[in-house]
Amino acid sequence: MKLITGGAYSGKTAFAVSEFGISDIKDGAECSISEIFNAECIRNYHIFVRRLIEANTDPVEFTLKLCSDNNNITVIMNEIGCGIVPIEKSERLWREKCGKCGCIIAKNSDIVVRVICGIGTYIKGTRI
Amino acid sequence: MITLITGGSKCGKSALAEKIICVFSGRKFYIATMKPYGEEAFCAIEKHREMRHGKGFETIEKYTDLNEIVLTEKSVVLIECMGNLCANEMFRDGKVINPTEKIISDIKYLANMCECLTIVTNEVGNDGISYESGTEKYIACINEINRRISQFADNVIECVYGIPVILKGELCC
Numbered sequence: 451m452k453l454i455t456g457g458a459y460s461g462k463t464a465f466a467v468s469e470f471g472i473s474d475i476k477d478g479a480e481c482s483i484s485e486i487f488n489a490e491c492i493r494n495y496h497i498f499v500r501r502l503i504e505a506n507t508d509p510v511e512f513t514l515k516l517c518s519d520n521n522n523i524t525v526i527m528n529e530i531g532c533g534i535v536p537i538e539k540s541e542r543l544w545r546e547k548c549g550k551c552g553c554i555i556a557k558n559s560d561i562v563v564r565v566i567c568g569i570g571t572y573i574k575g576t577r578i
Numbered sequence: 579m580i581t582l583i584t585g586g587s588k589c590g591k592s593a594l595a596e597k598i599i600c601v602f603s604g605r606k607f608y609i610a611t612m613k614p615y616g617e618e619a620f621c622a623i624e625k626h627r628e629m630r631h632g633k634g635f636e637t638i639e640k641y642t643d644l645n646e647i648v649l650t651e652k653s654v655v656l657i658e659c660m661g662n663l664c665a666n667e668m669f670r671d672g673k674v675i676n677p678t679e680k681i682i683s684d685i686k687y688l689a690n691m692c693e694c695l696t697i698v699t700n701e702v703g704n705d706g707i708s709y710e711s712g713t714e715k716y717i718a719c720i721n722e723i724n725r726r727i728s729q730f731a732d733n734v735i736e737c738v739y740g741i742p743v744i745l746k747g748e749l750c751c
Contacts (some may be wrong), residue, residue, distance in 0.1 A: 531586025533705025534713060549588025552739035562741050573741045
């Protein structure tokens with residue numbers, strides 16, 4: 451399992467394609483919830499977390515299941531926690547769940563890369 | 579030894595801070611700066627209490643004026659967190675003041691009594707949103723405090739979804 455994170459539009463998906471040769475990328479903003487159990491890669495996992503909350507599915511439990519059932523997946527998700535605490539309760543919940551899910555994915559990944567300005571830094575594991 | 583731990587929301591900063599503290603054998607103090615207002619604050623405080631349970635921490639609830647705390651020599655101290663402390667010092671008595679100098683002085687005062695001082699802070703300036711002036715001042719202050727502490731801290735570590743990224747010094751655990 452791999453995690454690629456960083457800010458919005460920092461070049462995470464392009465990095466995944468060039469570094470790991472990934473071709474089939476599901477978009478967490480619109481893919482079906484079940485198909486990610488067979489997916490090679492999912493991007494926008496932070497948006498996927500929001501969709502899980504909206505579907506009354508606990509994102510933390512879901513993420514734990516994903517880690518055990520599809521541990522070859524590459525997950526691309528934005529780092530969204532580095533701002534002011536949102537006023538809206540639902541936004542705070544989303545932010546909190548994203549943080550927890552990100553920690554679970556990072557823990558289960560052999561490789562974690564953070565991308566800034568299109569440049570990926572390995573913060574866990576090393577380049578193969 | 580002074581260690582500053584920064585990062586976004588729910589990214590594993592506290593767990594890392596506690597791991598660092600548990601390397602040391604001295605008397606352990608947890609300085610809690612969050613005011614227990616509202617259900618969410620209560621829940622957050624309860625979760626942190628559970629995490630610390632059994633690790634031998636003595637909790638000191640102090641929302642402002644950390645210079646009033648008296649510790650025994652060679653204490654091992656965790657301050658959590660700068661985000662709350664900065665807000666509490668900044669918006670007190672119905673006024674908005676710049677708390678930077680006071681907080682830096684209070685941190686240095688505590689550091690003198692500690693064998694190990696670990697401070698958890700927050701990255702709050704990266705959401706690209708423009709806020710009203712009070713919040714903008716808050717973002718400026720906490721970042722200034724973070725920069726100032728980083729100058730005299732031995733270690734500065736950023737947490738990215740639970741992964742420690744060493745920005746200065748080293749990770750002792």
